[in-house]
Amino acid sequence: MSDNDGGRRKNLRMPDDDEVFATVTNMLGANRVKVRCADGTERTARIPGKMQKRIWIREDDVVLVEPWDWQDEKADIKWRYDKQEADQLRDEGHIQ
Template identity: 40%
Template sequence: MPKNKGKGGKNRKRGKNEADDEKRELVFKEDGQEYAQVLRMLGNGRCEAMCIDGTKRLCHIRGKMHKKVWIAAGDIILVGLRDYQDDKADVILKYMPDEARLLKAYGELPDTTRLNEGIGAGLDEEDDATANDYIEFEDEDIDKI
């Protein structure tokens, strides 16, 4: 049998965490980059995102982030625009929720951008407070059952 030269299998790699807890410097967009909000995940390392400039783009998650940085619908990301394809872009960075709030406070993101909830939900904050997901029974109704 061949001698094992590695230090473990996939479970060892899965447990590895590259110190995500530490604070990192806030990265602003440069020339050829744009902020975007993920509309939906498509699989195969791709997502559909609405850029701040109003264009919906198909975004490719770069290999360095693949299976290390998890992106979900509603996340704020930084995409690199392509010179030769305007409808496609590359995901460069995912902003943490506190970083996204800072970007909005600095005026980098428009005030209409919704940060806290996913796009797929489709509910406004006012709808959540008034929606009743339960039925209230009275004592007489329970006796009839």
Template identity: 40%
Template sequence: MGIKKQEQARQDQINQEISRIKLPRGREVIGIVEQRLGGSRMYVRCLDGKKRICRIPGRMKRKLWVRENDIVIVEPWEYDNEKGDILLKYRPTQVEWLKHNGKLKGIEEAEEF
């Protein structure tokens, strides 16, 4: 495969990633990871104004590597609203798309402080 075709295939893959961005549904909220606590737990500041202790579920521990300042989707627990599960980590291209379309306004305002 030539260089031109490789570049075109890479651009097509990026465009597909951006077109299939998962947005929060129902009780899910977008958040930013503030601090890793260990044991697959971390503090996440959510768009609804709450700071939650979130964990990565066991089925995703090896697949999902989360660092500080990553944008994630959090599902709060039904019986304890101060805790939640991390469902998805957005990639950098997806974060740019979310910012461009105004989905991360709450996080951008909080980062100014």
């Protein structure tokens, strides 16, 4: 990180061991979205109840998902990054 970032860099929530970055590709309805994960897998992700009313998730949003242990093609959304945070993750090379 360079010194010329103007002090705008935030400490962002990074993935735990069982979480991966993902980009929302399609809204499926019924609190489900299609995501493309950083590990190259397309998954159906569930928006948990505590996020449904407070956080709006749209296509092209960058999110953190936790893939299910017993069904790898499904996941739960754990966190959504706003546009500035997603840009910072791209600048720092964490996501494409």
